[in-house]
Each structure stands twice: as structure tokens, then as C-alpha cells.
Amino acid sequence: MTQLIGGFLDVLNLSTLVWIAVGVTVGYVLGVLPGLGKATGVAVSIPLTFYLGPVAAIAMLIGIAKGSTAGSAVSAILLNTPGEPSSAPTALDGYPLARQGKAQKALKMGLFASVIGDFLSTLILICLAAPLAQYALLIGPVELCAILVFSLTFIGGLSGKSLTKGLIAGALGIFFATVGLETETFIPRMTFDLLELDDGIPLVPMAIGMLAVAEMAIQAGNMRALDMEMAQIADSGNPDDRRVTRDEWRRCAVPILRGTLIGSVIGILPGLGASVASFLSYGATRKASDDPDSFGTGRIEGVAAAESADNAVVPSSLVPLFALGIPGSVIAAILIAAFVLHGLTPGPLMFEQNPRMVAAVYAAMLCASLLMLVIGYFGQSLFAQVIKVPMRLIIPPVLFLCCIGAYMESGSVFAIWIMLFFTVFGFFAKKLDFSFVTFLIGYVIGPSIELTFRQSLQILDHKWTNLLVHPIALVFIVLTAVTLVLLARAQTTGKNARTKPRPTGAEPQPSTQGRNR
Amino acid sequence: MRRANVLSGAALAVFGLLMLIFVIPAQIDQGPPGMMSPRLVPSLMMGLTTVLAVLLCATNLRSVEDDDGPISRAELLALGKFGVLFAVAYAGYALIGPLAAGVVILLGGLLMLGERRPLYLVLLPVVVLGGTYLLFYRLLGTPIL
Numbered sequence: 001m002t003q004l005i006g007g008f009l010d011v012l013n014l015s016t017l018v019w020i021a022v023g024v025t026v027g028y029v030l031g032v033l034p035g036l037g038k039a040t041g042v043a044v045s046i047p048l049t050f051y052l053g054p055v056a057a058i059a060m061l062i063g064i065a066k067g068s069t070a071g072s073a074v075s076a077i078l079l080n081t082p083g084e085p086s087s088a089p090t091a092l093d094g095y096p097l098a099r100q101g102k103a104q105k106a107l108k109m110g111l112f113a114s115v116i117g118d119f120l121s122t123l124i125l126i127c128l129a130a131p132l133a134q135y136a137l138l139i140g141p142v143e144l145c146a147i148l149v150f151s152l153t154f155i156g157g158l159s160g161k162s163l164t165k166g167l168i169a170g171a172l173g174i175f176f177a178t179v180g181l182e183t184e185t186f187i188p189r190m191t192f193d194l195l196e197l198d199d200g201i202p203l204v205p206m207a208i209g210m211l212a213v214a215e216m217a218i219q220a221g222n223m224r225a226l227d228m229e230m231a232q233i234a235d236s237g238n239p240d241d242r243r244v245t246r247d248e249w250r251r252c253a254v255p256i257l258r259g260t261l262i263g264s265v266i267g268i269l270p271g272l273g274a275s276v277a278s279f280l281s282y283g284a285t286r287k288a289s290d291d292p293d294s295f296g297t298g299r300i301e302g303v304a305a306a307e308s309a310d311n312a313v314v315p316s317s318l319v320p321l322f323a324l325g326i327p328g329s330v331i332a333a334i335l336i337a338a339f340v341l342h343g344l345t346p347g348p349l350m351f352e353q354n355p356r357m358v359a360a361v362y363a364a365m366l367c368a369s370l371l372m373l374v375i376g377y378f379g380q381s382l383f384a385q386v387i388k389v390p391m392r393l394i395i396p397p398v399l400f401l402c403c404i405g406a407y408m409e410s411g412s413v414f415a416i417w418i419m420l421f422f423t424v425f426g427f428f429a430k431k432l433d434f435s436f437v438t439f440l441i442g443y444v445i446g447p448s449i450e451l452t453f454r455q456s457l458q459i460l461d462h463k464w465t466n467l468l469v470h471p472i473a474l475v476f477i478v479l480t481a482v483t484l485v486l487l488a489r490a491q492t493t494g495k496n497a498r499t500k501p502r503p504t505g506a507e508p509q510p511s512t513q514g515r516n517r
Numbered sequence: 518m519r520r521a522n523v524l525s526g527a528a529l530a531v532f533g534l535l536m537l538i539f540v541i542p543a544q545i546d547q548g549p550p551g552m553m554s555p556r557l558v559p560s561l562m563m564g565l566t567t568v569l570a571v572l573l574c575a576t577n578l579r580s581v582e583d584d585d586g587p588i589s590r591a592e593l594l595a596l597g598k599f600g601v602l603f604a605v606a607y608a609g610y611a612l613i614g615p616l617a618a619g620v621v622i623l624l625g626g627l628l629m630l631g632e633r634r635p636l637y638l639v640l641l642p643v644v645v646l647g648g649t650y651l652l653f654y655r656l657l658g659t660p661i662l
Contacts, residue, residue: 048652162522162573164569164572164573164576165573167565167569168529168566168569168570168573171562171563171565171566171569172562172566174558174562175559175562175563175566178558178559178562182548182555184552184553184555185548185549185552185555187545187546187548187555188544188545189544189545189555189556189559190540190541190544190545190559191544192544213599216599217592217595217596217599218592218595220592220595220598220599220630221589221591221592221593221594221595221596222589222591222592223595223630223631391630392627392630392631392632393627393632393637393641395626395630396622396623396624396625396626396627396630396641396645397623397641397645399599399602399622399626400619400622400623400626400645400649403606403618403619403622404649413607413610416603416607420600420603423596423599424596427592427596428525428588431587431588431592432521432522432525432587432588433518433587434525449558450558453558454553457553
């Protein structure tokens with residue numbers, strides 16, 4: 001608690017608060033624009049934080065992540081086009097509400113649910129990460145290697161439609177992580193005699209290329225149809241249709257709390273992601289309702305359930321990162337680069353080595369939640385105008401910022417080449433459904449996997465039977481095998497079900513993917 | 518998607534084999550005796566990728582799923598246009614300087630995407646380039662070039 005108070009003292013100054021506010025605002029705008037999500041925003045912004053203090057820099061990036069998650073509801077409600085796939089269930093009831101002239105009501109409830117979910121989930125992070133980290137310190141290289149392999153398998157299996165493709169993405173991620181000087185022998189690996197590659201492939205240009213530039217290419221390909229989708233949403237004249245009434249608060253309280261719980265649990269589990277959480281929460285609220293059939297026609301509870309879960313995922317997804325050093329989501333993977341850059345190595349040791357900084361990060365996260373409420377509430381109608389800007393005016397500045405972001409990483413044009421290489425890679429990965437999330441996480445944890453694998457071989461004396469004296473590792477190896485079998489069976493069953501002819505008149509199943517512009 | 522899976526699986530399998538047979542042995546030395554070979558993890562990952570790629574190819578060859586192409590012509594065209602835009606921007610950077618590259622990306626990007634209104638063609642590059650200058654050189658006080 002003392003550390004947390006110290007953390008608040010570090011954060012509660014004008015400079016840091018302004019940077020958090022900038023982060024939340026930028027994130028909100030990025031979230032409103034379909035296709036430009038939190039991962040893109042954070043990846044592009046990391047180089048911009050080089051010149052900020054550590055607390056201000058991390059606080060700003062966290063502000064972007066939080067603001068973007070909340071902002072994605074705006075386009076979901078106004079355009080029926082989620083800013084991020086995780087806001088797709090928000091559109092199910094938010095868009096009908098907007099069509100009824102209740103856009104302001106839906107936007108406000110979306111914001112309130114987002115802030116509550118985010119704030120409570122941050123508290124869960126604060127309560128859980130440090131105690132979990134104490135257990136993590138008892139884990140040795142053999143156990144850590146098994147846990148990392150299990151996490152990557154789990155993420156690979158769940159982050160796309162195909163287990164095989166997920167595993168390929170993870171393996172490629174680890175492969176690319178081996179480029180550069182090998183840490184024990186200093187032998188260059190796949191550097192092609194390029195000195196720039198001796199330190200490995202830089203994460204920031206890679207992430208910018210895969211996430212931002214590749215997404216812009218896809219958006220540019222669909223630009224004409226997307227611009228035509230812009231709808232004119234007229235507000236109702238009734239003041240009650242522009243605010244959240246007491247009765248609506250009463251009806252939404254339980255869905256919000258349920259959504260927060262679902263989002264927090266899903267966030268802690270690596271790989272499941274915000275889309276799973278928001279759909280689960282929406283489904284649970286619909287199921288618990290007296291009138292489930294009315295969902296999809298403009299029920300405010302649907303918006304509250306989806307948005308609270310969506311936003312609860314962001315803070316809780318940092319639990320495995322802080323406690324174990326394992327990024328459970330793409331945003332956590334990208335944030336690792338920012339944390340390391342600013343002197344904080346995520347993992348169990350950071351609570352011992354840098355408690356004040358961790359406390360400042362927690363304080364910044366709580367402040368970001370509150371600033372999100374203020375900025376979202378007063379700026380919502382302004383941010384809503386952003387969706388009316390045609391994509392052709394958005395794409396060139398984004399490309400320009402991507403180049404600056406990549407260039408600033410190393411101060412060299414080589415970083416832009418890296419960005420362009422991974423743009424092509426990311427474009428095909430996205431379109432062919434090879435999980436780029438698994439690729440990036442594989443890339444980030446690749447060095448740890450290799451190091452612990454080497455250490456494990458020495459500790460085990462190259463004899464697999466010695467694993468018997470490492471029961472935790474054994475448990476995770478068994479879990480990995482079970483996960484592989486279960487996921488493979490589930491996907492085979494799902495595929496068989498899809499290929500069977502549907503009976504006449506059967507309703508199509510709702511997609512779990514958001515309609516990305 | 519089936520055809521795309523077969524093609525991507527085949528391409529990845531060929532890529533994996535090429536890496537395993539030619540690139541990894543040529544690009545990574547064996548390392549000193551008594552130490553774990555630096556080739557071990559890259560080879561393991563490429564081997565895994567190759568096996569999984571063959572599996573992807575084989576399972577989709579047997580599949581009877583629908584065969585919608587996942588990539589539209591417009592998307593491929595946009596990717597190609599981006600390639601041209603960055604090539605011209607690089608030429609601008611190499612021949613003139615970073616400002617030219619910035620102008621090419623902004624102005625060329627607008628033209629490439631169909632913007633023809635002179636006001637926007639002038640205003641957007643000025644605002645973005647001016648804003649970047651103000652942010653880095655004035656507000657943060659750190660020249661980036």
C-alpha cells in the first residue's frame with residue numbers, strides 16, 4: 001500500500017497526467033477508426049515515448065490501450081462496424097439503439113460500462129499479480145520452459161480458426177527471434193552479413209509493419225465500399241433518449257459486473273482475448289434475461305455486457321505478464337518492448353527490483369481509467385465525428401507516422417525495410433488466417449524459450465527421464481499434449497459440423513469475428 | 518480458403534525445406550564442441566514449420582470445404598500500390614532528403630487513394646509535416662533526423 005501511495009505521488013503531477021490524457025485521447029480516436037486498434041496505436045507510439053520519463057511513457061501507452069478499447073464501441077454503435085473485433089457484440093444492440101435515435105444513450109452506457117470494467121479489472125491486476133509472482137520465483141528453467149511452450153500452444157490453438165496455422169505462426173515467431181548473435185557463442189545467425197541484424201530483428205518496426213501498415217493495405221483495398229457505409233444517425237428529440245436513466249442503470253448493474261468478471265478471467269488466461277470475453281458476456285447476459293429474444297433489437301444491457309467485458313480484458317491480460325513474464329495478448333507482447341525500454345523488465349523479479357515503478361504503473365492505470373471517463377464523456381460527440389472522415393484522408397498520415405515510428409527505433413532506414421518486409425508478411429498472415437498474435441508472442445518469448453530450453457537440457461543432463469524430478473514441468477508438458485489433442489478434436493468436430501448441409505430454414509450462426517472495415 | 522490453405526501450406530513447406538537444407542547450414546556455424554549448437558533451435562522451429570505446413574496442405578487437399586479466395590484483387594492491388602509508394606518515397610529520401618520522402622508518402626498516398634481536391638492535397642501534408650516538426654523539434658525538443 002505504501003508503494004502504491006508512492007506510485008500515485010509519481011503520477012499525480014501535471015506532466016504525467018497530461019501524457020495519460022494524450023494517450024487516452026489518441027487511443028480513443030484510434031479505437032473509433034475501424035482497423036486501427038490498440039496494438040497498432042501502442043506499436044506506433046512506442047518510439048514517440050523515447051523522450052518521455054519512464055512513468056509518463058508507460059502511462060501514455062497504457063492510456064492508448066485503454067482509450068482504444070473504449071473508443072472501438074463508437075463505430076460499432078454508430079456504423080455497425082466495430083473498431084476492433086471485440087466490439088462486435090456491442091454493435092448487435094448498439095446499432096439498433098442508434099437507429100432508434102438513442103445513439104447518445106448507447107454511447108454513454110458503452111463508456112460507463114467500459115470505465116467500470118476497466119477500473120475493476122485494474123484492481124484485480126493489482127491484487128493478483130504480486131502474490132502470483134511470489135510463486136513464480138520458485139519456478140526454475142525446466143518448469144519455465146514447459147510453461148512457455150504450453151502458453152504458446154494454448155495461444156496458437158485459440159487465437160485463430162486453425163490449430164495447425166496457429167502452431168506454424170508460433171514456430172515462425174520463435175524462428176525469427178533466433179536471428180542475430182547467439183547469446184552463448186556470439187555466432188551470428190541468419191544475419192546475411194548485415195550488421196544491423198546482429199542485435200536481432202527489432203520488435204517495433206516488425207509490429208508496426210504487421211499491425212499497422214498491413215492493416216492499412218487491407219483498408220485501402222476495401223476503401224470505396226467502406227466509405228459508402230457511413231450512415232447518417234439522427235438523435236431523438238426526447239432528452240431521456242440521450243442519457244442513461246436510473247432504471248437503465250439498475251438493469252445494467254448486474255450485466256456490467258458479470259461482464260467485468262468474465263473479462264478479467266478471460267484476460268488472465270493467455271490467448272483467449274477480448275473477443276471471446278465480450279461474446280461470452282453478451283451471451284451470458286442474453287441467457288440470464290427474462291426476454292432473450294429482444295436482444296439484438298436495441299437492449300442497453302447488451303451494450304453494457306459487451307463493453308464491460310471487452311475493457312476488463314486489457315488490465316487483467318497483464319497479470320501473466322507481470323507475474324510470470326509471459327505476454328498473454330498481443331498488447332502485452334508489444335508493451336514488453338516499452339517496459340524494457342523504460343527500465344522495467346516484466347516478470348516476477350520486477351516486484352522486488354523496481355516496486356516503486358510498478359506502483360507508479362498501477363497508479364497510472366487507475367488514473368487512465370478515470371481520465372477515460374472524463375475524456376470519453378466530454379469528447380464523445382467530437383470523437384464520433386472522426387468516423388465521418390474518409391479512409392483516403394486517414395491512411396497517408398498513418399503510413400507517415402508508421403515510417404517515423406519505425407525509423408526512430410534505430411535511427412536508420414534499415415528499420416523501414418524491416419517494417420515493409422513484415423508488412424507483406426502481416427498482410428498475408430492476416431488474409432490467410434495465420435495468427436499474427438501468436439507470431440508476435442512467439443517472437444517475444446522466443447529468446448526465453450531458447451534460453452530455458454538450453455538450461456533445461458543441461459539440468460536434465462540430456463535425459464528425458466530426469467523430468468520426473470520436475471513435477472511442475474511434467475504437468476505442463478502433459479497439459480500441452482492434452483491441449484493439442486482437445487483443440488485438434490474440437491476443430492475437427494467444428495469442421496465436420498460446418499461441412500454438413502444445413503437444414504432448410506435454419507438460421508446462420510452469428511459470427512464471432514467483428515466486421516472490420 | 519481451401520485452395521489458399523493448400524497453396525500457403527505448400528509454399529511454407531518449400532520455404533522450410535530451403536531453410537533447413539541451404540540457408541541455416543550456410544548462415545549459422547556449428548559452434549564450438551561441447552556446447553549446444555546455435556543451429557538447434559532455428560532448425561527445430563523450421564522443421565516443425567515444415568511438418569505442420571505439409572499437414573496443412575494434406576488436410577486441405579482432402580477437405581470438401583467451400584473455396585472462397587481470402588484475398589481480393591483490390592487488396593492485392595492496394596498492397597502493390599503501397600510498394601510503389603514506398604519505393605518512390607525511398608528514392609526521394611536517397612536523392613533529396615527526408616522531407617521529400619514525407620511529402621511523397623503524404624501527397625502520393627492521397628493521390629494514390631483517389632483524393633483530388635487541391636485544398637486537401639495541400640493542407641494535409643502541410644498540417645502533418647508541420648505537426649511532426651512542432652511535436653519533435655519544439656515540444657519534445659528532440660530532432661529526429
